[in-house]
Amino acid sequence: MIYKIRIDGLAVFGYHGVQQHEKDYGQEFLIDIHLDVDSGLEDSIESTVSYAAIADLATELSTRMRFELIESLARALVSACLKYDPRILRSTVTVHKPNAPLSQTFQDVSVTLAGSRDEN
Numbered sequence: 464m465i466y467k468i469r470i471d472g473l474a475v476f477g478y479h480g481v482q483q484h485e486k487d488y489g490q491e492f493l494i495d496i497h498l499d500v501d502s503g504l505e506d507s508i509e510s511t512v513s514y515a516a517i518a519d520l521a522t523e524l525s526t527r528m529r530f531e532l533i534e535s536l537a538r539a540l541v542s543a544c545l546k547y548d549p550r551i552l553r554s555t556v557t558v559h560k561p562n563a564p565l566s567q568t569f570q571d572v573s574v575t576l577a578g579s580r581d582e583n
Contacts (some may be wrong), residue, residue, distance in 0.1 A: 475521070479533060490562045493558075537557070538578075542558070556575070
């Protein structure tokens with residue numbers, strides 16, 4: 464059985480960006496993680512992929528590593544999710560940068576990347 468696990472709006476503080484002030488002072492990013500999981504659905508935590516563990520993985524990676532591009536952060540998160548558990552068939556990650564350095568008024572800046580187990 465294939466089902467989806469979704470984490471939307473995971474808030475992390477990171478030092479990602481091209482501009483020096485982004486590297487020096489950091490900012491908040493919001494991350495959406497959508498996973499396609501192939502597993503039975505018994506009523507036990509062992510039968511699924513823990514969304515808490517995925518949130519921990521994403522938080523740790525986003526705060527430990529530094530990237531100039533949010534595209535690179537998204538790619539690293541997609542790869543980490545696919546490596547985390549062989550039951551994860553596809554990972555789609557959106558990284559939102561709500562404080563992107565734009566002079567215009569905007570609602571959101573984001574990048575979405577997806578990868579699947581058969582692509583790796």
